[in-house]
Amino acid sequence: MKKAPLLVFLILLSVVALVPFIWTVSTALKDDQEVFAFPPRWIPETIQWGNFQKAWTALPFTQWVLNTLVITIACTIGQMLTGSLVAYGFSRFKFKGRDTLFGIVIATMMLPGQVTMIPVFMIWRELRAIDTYWPLILPAFFGGGAFNIFLIRQFFLSIPNELDEAAMIDGASYLRVWWQILLPLSAPVLATVGVLSFIGHWDDFNGPLIYLNSPEKYTVSIGLRMFQDSYGNETNLLMAASLIHILPTIVLFFFAQRYFMRGIQLSGLGGR
Amino acid sequence: MKQALAFAGILVAALAASNCTTQTDRRIQLRYMAWGNVEQLALEQELVDRFNRKNPDINVRLFKVPQSAYGNKSIVMFASRTSPDVVRVDHFNFPQLADRNYFRDLSEFTETDPEFKAEEFFPLAMQENYSNGKLQALNVLFGGGVMIYNKSLLAKAGLADPYELSKKGEWTTDRALEYGIKLTEFDSNGRPSQFGLGFPNMPFYIGLMYGFGANLLNEDLSRSAMDTPEAAQALQWVADLRWKHRVCPSPAQGANAAFGFETGRLAMEFNYIGVTSRYREKIKDFEWDICPLPDGPKGKSLFVKGNQLVMYRETKHPEAAWRLMKFIVSEEAERFLYIEQRRQSPTRIKLAQSSDFLEPKAPPFNMPAVTESVKSGKVLPIGPRWPEVVTVVGSELDGLFAGRDRDAKVVLQRAHKAVNKLLSEDPGL
Amino acid sequence: MKKHHPGRWGFVFILPWLIGFLLFTAGPMIASLVLSFTRYDLNTIHFIGTKNYERILFDEPLFWKSLQVTVTYAFFSVPLGIAGSLGLALMLNQKVAGERLFRTLFYLPSLVPSVASALLWSWIFNADNGLLNYTLGLFGWGGVEWLADEKYTLGAFVVMSLWGIGGGRMIIFLAGLQGISESYYEAARLDGASAWRQFRNVTLPLLSPVMFFNLILGVIGAFQVFTQAYIMTAGGPNNATLFYALSIFRNAFEYFKLGKASALAWVLFLILLAITGIQFWASRRWVHYEGEAKS
Numbered sequence: 001m002k003k004a005p006l007l008v009f010l011i012l013l014s015v016v017a018l019v020p021f022i023w024t025v026s027t028a029l030k031d032d033q034e035v036f037a038f039p040p041r042w043i044p045e046t047i048q049w050g051n052f053q054k055a056w057t058a059l060p061f062t063q064w065v066l067n068t069l070v071i072t073i074a075c076t077i078g079q080m081l082t083g084s085l086v087a088y089g090f091s092r093f094k095f096k097g098r099d100t101l102f103g104i105v106i107a108t109m110m111l112p113g114q115v116t117m118i119p120v121f122m123i124w125r126e127l128r129a130i131d132t133y134w135p136l137i138l139p140a141f142f143g144g145g146a147f148n149i150f151l152i153r154q155f156f157l158s159i160p161n162e163l164d165e166a167a168m169i170d171g172a173s174y175l176r177v178w179w180q181i182l183l184p185l186s187a188p189v190l191a192t193v194g195v196l197s198f199i200g201h202w203d204d205f206n207g208p209l210i211y212l213n214s215p216e217k218y219t220v221s222i223g224l225r226m227f228q229d230s231y232g233n234e235t236n237l238l239m240a241a242s243l244i245h246i247l248p249t250i251v252l253f254f255f256a257q258r259y260f261m262r263g264i265q266l267s268g269l270g271g272r
Numbered sequence: 273m274k275q276a277l278a279f280a281g282i283l284v285a286a287l288a289a290s291n292c293t294t295q296t297d298r299r300i301q302l303r304y305m306a307w308g309n310v311e312q313l314a315l316e317q318e319l320v321d322r323f324n325r326k327n328p329d330i331n332v333r334l335f336k337v338p339q340s341a342y343g344n345k346s347i348v349m350f351a352s353r354t355s356p357d358v359v360r361v362d363h364f365n366f367p368q369l370a371d372r373n374y375f376r377d378l379s380e381f382t383e384t385d386p387e388f389k390a391e392e393f394f395p396l397a398m399q400e401n402y403s404n405g406k407l408q409a410l411n412v413l414f415g416g417g418v419m420i421y422n423k424s425l426l427a428k429a430g431l432a433d434p435y436e437l438s439k440k441g442e443w444t445t446d447r448a449l450e451y452g453i454k455l456t457e458f459d460s461n462g463r464p465s466q467f468g469l470g471f472p473n474m475p476f477y478i479g480l481m482y483g484f485g486a487n488l489l490n491e492d493l494s495r496s497a498m499d500t501p502e503a504a505q506a507l508q509w510v511a512d513l514r515w516k517h518r519v520c521p522s523p524a525q526g527a528n529a530a531f532g533f534e535t536g537r538l539a540m541e542f543n544y545i546g547v548t549s550r551y552r553e554k555i556k557d558f559e560w561d562i563c564p565l566p567d568g569p570k571g572k573s574l575f576v577k578g579n580q581l582v583m584y585r586e587t588k589h590p591e592a593a594w595r596l597m598k599f600i601v602s603e604e605a606e607r608f609l610y611i612e613q614r615r616q617s618p619t620r621i622k623l624a625q626s627s628d629f630l631e632p633k634a635p636p637f638n639m640p641a642v643t644e645s646v647k648s649g650k651v652l653p654i655g656p657r658w659p660e661v662v663t664v665v666g667s668e669l670d671g672l673f674a675g676r677d678r679d680a681k682v683v684l685q686r687a688h689k690a691v692n693k694l695l696s697e698d699p700g701l
Numbered sequence: 702m703k704k705h706h707p708g709r710w711g712f713v714f715i716l717p718w719l720i721g722f723l724l725f726t727a728g729p730m731i732a733s734l735v736l737s738f739t740r741y742d743l744n745t746i747h748f749i750g751t752k753n754y755e756r757i758l759f760d761e762p763l764f765w766k767s768l769q770v771t772v773t774y775a776f777f778s779v780p781l782g783i784a785g786s787l788g789l790a791l792m793l794n795q796k797v798a799g800e801r802l803f804r805t806l807f808y809l810p811s812l813v814p815s816v817a818s819a820l821l822w823s824w825i826f827n828a829d830n831g832l833l834n835y836t837l838g839l840f841g842w843g844g845v846e847w848l849a850d851e852k853y854t855l856g857a858f859v860v861m862s863l864w865g866i867g868g869g870r871m872i873i874f875l876a877g878l879q880g881i882s883e884s885y886y887e888a889a890r891l892d893g894a895s896a897w898r899q900f901r902n903v904t905l906p907l908l909s910p911v912m913f914f915n916l917i918l919g920v921i922g923a924f925q926v927f928t929q930a931y932i933m934t935a936g937g938p939n940n941a942t943l944f945y946a947l948s949i950f951r952n953a954f955e956y957f958k959l960g961k962a963s964a965l966a967w968v969l970f971l972i973l974l975a976i977t978g979i980q981f982w983a984s985r986r987w988v989h990y991e992g993e994a995k996s
Contacts, residue, residue, distance in 0.1 A: 014806040024821045086718040093711020114966040119732035130352040142721020203814040221816045226338040233529035242817040351743035524849030
């Protein structure tokens with residue numbers, strides 16, 4: 001392919017990809033009248049930075065961001081810890097039924113969540129845990145998801161056993177081998193799991209929708225929905241609020257970009 | 273790696289701790305849930321604040337949920353035993369939920385509390401509160417719907433005041449259509465710049481059906497009544513507003529704020545008077561007021577409905593909850609909510625007939641339009657199966673209102689069959 | 702040669718997953734199967750045999766509608782999405798200037814949380830003031846009511862899904878492309894193969910496992926679209942976006958017909974099982990593995 005037209009095409013495509021962002025920012029900065037002006041303008045006549053503050057204070061976003069952080073960080077830690085523990089078991093040990101069980105792990109990746117949604121809700125209801133964070137956090141501590149187990153296991157398989165052996169000759173227990181040998185070496189894949197987990201839980205809408213009732217416990221995703229209900233007519237504020245929801249993941253991505261890309265490559269190619 | 277984990281762990285713990293409220297509060301904690309737009313919820317908060325001041329041993333918190341999910345959230349909370357202590361339940365849902373025994377029988381309070389006198393309230397309002405022979409609620413936001421009109425736009429078009437017309441019995445559906453046509457305007461590009469009428473959503477179209485001599489269901493709510501020519505006439509009139517005469521915004525246009533009444537680009541709308549607290553705040557550039565729904569060919573289009581304030585059956589503080597409920601329907605609270613803020617008609621007869629209510633100092637001034645509904649409005653056909661019925665009817669009528677079907681008669685036949693089938697089966701299939 | 706440690710400990714380490722699987726997956730699956738034979742509204746429960754299934758399959762137009770909506774959506778968004786990601790990856794693999802910058806820019810849309818994405822796209826699709834209709838208008842094409850006209854709403858959703866083609870899937874394809882040894886292409890070129898032939902005979906086969914993986918996950922993902930439909934259109938207009946997952950949610954948490962919702966979930970599961978099975982069977986024809994992979 002010729003280089004110059006390709007470059008132009010790529011530039012065009014990236015503009016198309018970015019336009020929704022720019023449009024959102026542009027709308028967020030407009031005042032009430034200008035939002036509905038026709039033809040629409042890209043740069044508002046008067047830039048209303050105050051819209052962000054208005055949106056933030058109209059509803060308890062501070063509380064919601066904190067809530068979401070608590071849930072997200074807790075889940076991320078849970079997934080990283082238990083995921084790597086389970087992956088350790090699957091990669092370093094041989095026991096009866098291991099391969100079958102691992103096959104089940106893979107199969108659950110293809111399970112639609114709806115099949116278990118209702119009984120799981122009923123379980124939490126019996127445990128009087130509706131409107132608490134337990135339904136959202138606890139599952140992360142049970143292996144952290146098939147995808148993560150798969151990812152980390154592939155990575156562990158690529159770490160030579162000799163390191164384990166050496167440590168155990170020195171008297172280390174299995175657990176210590178995991179904690180002090182394998183985990184540190186798995187920093188890239190763990191970082192990937194961590195970042196993907198963060199983004200996934202920051203984004204989670206279904207869980208909070210079903211389990212959280214009290215507004216002070218809401219996460220940003222539900223809060224944004226509530227914002228849409230109460231202020232949905234004020235499109236500029238709605239766009240500002242949406243940007244509040246978008247920003248953290250983008251910022252995180254820029255910080256963790258390197259790990260990210262590498263980890264995704266690892267995931268897609270089966271750890272090669 | 274380990275340090276990162278440790279740091280994250282400490283961060284989580286710190287954030288979680290910051291979430292916990294220290295329980296040095298000795299007061300009884302109650303949660304009260306109600307719906308409303310931003311301004312209306314502010315009114316509820318005001319009520320809550322007043323109650324808290326008068327009752328220092330109780331702390332009531334207003335419990336807010338996303339309004340579009342209010343109904344579902346309240347049901348999920350009843351069913352998962354996490355419900356607030358006092359909840360406002362729409363009368364649409366009340367019979368069905370009362371059947372499930374989610375609410376506490378209030379007669380233990382009403383019969384022993386000397387301050388509560390049932391005869392001070394409209395009989396119809398009290399009647400609504402009963403389900404299966406038991407008093408399971410108090411009534412709030414009781415009344416009907418009205419039309420809100422932009423006086424300035426009507427004057428500009430040289431049209432007579434509809435409230436005055438209604439007093440003479442001349443505010444009819446034909447007249448309303450005429451007004452709609454005269455008040456709909458387009459700009460030079462052919463884009464609509466102003467609409468004459470807002471669309472009469474549920475239950476306003478039921479009110480209009482009454483005016484045409486029709487109804488959704490029969491007397492005992494066991495069968496559909498939609499197969500009558502009057503019903504077809506009524507709904508054809510409604511659908512034609514939007515698709516034949518084009519005096520109503522389309523569904524998409526009605527969805528965003530561009531043609532909201534307060535923008536001045538909608539001349540008349542069907543709405544509840546409760547929305548006027550927002551209008552008093554937001555509308556500064558034109559005059560507005562209210563009038564009743566237009567009379568149909570067979571009679572008035574007035575409907576009346578309340579909403580139920582219930583006490584959650586498993587509340588831990590029934591006595592305190594009763595005090596809150598009593599306060600919400602007290603003369604002071606009703607004065608604030610209904611006379612001052614015009615949230616709806618008062619449920620107390622004395623207040624509804626007072627000159628403070630009927631002759632206010634701030635718009636809307638035509639308050640008798642509200643009392644009319646209470647006096648001569650017909651009740652809506654709401655029974656324990658209402659939520660299912662309205663889902664079925666709504667989805668059939670959606671075709672008519674969205675312009676896919678043009679013939680109301682055909683649509684109503686389908687709806688008629690579907691509702692009869694529904695009512696003949698067990699609920700929940 | 703890998704030496705494995707005594708099995709017992711391995712079993713202990715995988716216990717968190719196993720317990721979680723039994724508690725949150727296997728158990729609930731059986732429970733939802735049982736529920737699907739009942740009528741349950743979170744309050745009282747009645748056993749009604751296969752009535753839910755009969756109702757769904759024979760007496761419920763909305764079931765077929767939601768299936769049609771979801772399958773149509775999957776039919777367009779999955780192949781277009783995979784082709785789009787692959788196309789982007791191919792372009793970025795051409796050693797153009799600024800590859801990393803482009804890669805980042807294309808990736809950004811996939812980072813946007815679903816609720817925010819739904820809201821901002823609602824605004825773009827707005828019939829009167831939205832960016833899309835305005836842009837079309839600039840080219841002389843009339844605007845449409847993207848989210849209010851049932852002819853176009855599903856298309857709008859497909860377009861929305863394409864915003865994320867630069868996401869993880871593209872990164873994976875790119876890595877895959879970069880991993881293909883140049884020697885294959887050289888050999889093909891020596892045989893006189895054109896660029897297209899090289900693509901077809903070298904690139905595609907070597908990427909086929911990854912494509913297959915993405916195809917399976919893509920179809921399953923398409924059947925689980927929920928948030929956008931819930932927020933943007935509430936399944937409308939006229940059920941044009943009544944995605945299957947939304948239908949299940951509605952029956953469970955809006956109509957409180959939990960038995961029926963469970964039946965719907967199981968029907969979905971069986972459908973996906975069948976589709977995945979077919980895909981696996983068909984994969985023997987077109988998916989090439991580089992040497993047999995043993996776990």
